[in-house]
Amino acid sequence: MNQTITTILAGAVPGKSGATAGNMAEMMRLIAEASPIVKGVIAMLVLFILIGIFIVVYKFIQIRRAQVQTVRFLNIFWSSKRLDEIYQAADRYERSPISSLFKAGYIELSKLKAQKKESESTSDETSAGAIGNVERALRRAMTSEVTHLESMVPFLATIGSTAPFVGLFGTVIGIMISFMQISASGSAGMEVVSQGISEALIATAIGLLAAIPAVIAYNYFLRRIRVLSSEMDNFSADFVNIVKRHFFK
Numbered sequence: 001m002n003q004t005i006t007t008i009l010a011g012a013v014p015g016k017s018g019a020t021a022g023n024m025a026e027m028m029r030l031i032a033e034a035s036p037i038v039k040g041v042i043a044m045l046v047l048f049i050l051i052g053i054f055i056v057v058y059k060f061i062q063i064r065r066a067q068v069q070t071v072r073f074l075n076i077f078w079s080s081k082r083l084d085e086i087y088q089a090a091d092r093y094e095r096s097p098i099s100s101l102f103k104a105g106y107i108e109l110s111k112l113k114a115q116k117k118e119s120e121s122t123s124d125e126t127s128a129g130a131i132g133n134v135e136r137a138l139r140r141a142m143t144s145e146v147t148h149l150e151s152m153v154p155f156l157a158t159i160g161s162t163a164p165f166v167g168l169f170g171t172v173i174g175i176m177i178s179f180m181q182i183s184a185s186g187s188a189g190m191e192v193v194s195q196g197i198s199e200a201l202i203a204t205a206i207g208l209l210a211a212i213p214a215v216i217a218y219n220y221f222l223r224r225i226r227v228l229s230s231e232m233d234n235f236s237a238d239f240v241n242i243v244k245r246h247f248f249k
Contacts, residue, residue, distance in 0.1 A: 035177055038199045041170035045203070048159045048166075048210040055152045056217045062095075063149065063224050069096035070231060077102065083109075097145035097228055098235045104141035105239050108134050134243055138236040145232065149225045153218060160215035167207015174200025 073093040080086050087106050093099040112130045178197055 037173045038170050041203050045206040045210050048163050052159050052214045059221050065095040069093040070098050073099045100145055101141045104137045105134055108137035142232045146229055153221050156214045156218035160211045163207045163210035167204045170203025171200040
């Protein structure tokens with residue numbers, strides 16, 4: 001009895017591996033023999049998958065670098081006492097959106113300090129206008145950074161929403177081919193309709209394969225970009241408060 005079980009277990013894995021390889025070979029054969037329209041649909045879906053993979057890898061690296069460099073820059077910002085030293089250090093963290101915000105605010109602040117020395121005006125109206133200029137510079141920089149972080153991410157949503165319908169189009173074409181074969185042969189046997197149905201199922205499967213990871217990646221990147229956007233909001237408020245306390249009393 002034990003010898004029989006051992007023999008079965010020993011032959012199970014090779015058989016399974018051979019069946020998997022055979023299924024893959026059969027799938028490739030069906031794609032190669034598919035109708036031109038179905039081939040076009042499958043080619044489009046494969047292109048979607050490749051573009052999606054590129055966007056996922058690129059955005060993951062970009063946002064990861066932005067988060068890491070943001071943490072390092074904020075450590076320098078809060079531990080340093082001189083803005084000019086922070087400005088020099090900001091060049092080392094050019095991937096951080098908060099570093100770009102600081103540089104935009106610092107440049108605007110430097111211009112205002114130079115104008116203040118020339119005019120020697122310290123009125124409340126002048127101070128309010130100067131602080132408003134700093135806030136606008138920070139908002140412009142933040143808008144630019146958020147736009148940069150969100151670049152290409154919407155295309156993942158486009159893939160997620162359109163790929164299933166593209167696959168469905170291939171499914172409809174495959175089923176139409178099956179009905180035409182039934183009409184031509186006068187028989188509804190599996191040997192007649194199996195080719196068209198298989199093409200239809202393959203197109204549907206590839207459409208889902210393109211759409212599901214794209215939607216997951218889109219939601220993941222959107223959440224991480226929102227976290228960075230919130231950190232930029234907080235930093236902008238903190239920077240304006242520092243400017244109010246130390247430069248425009």
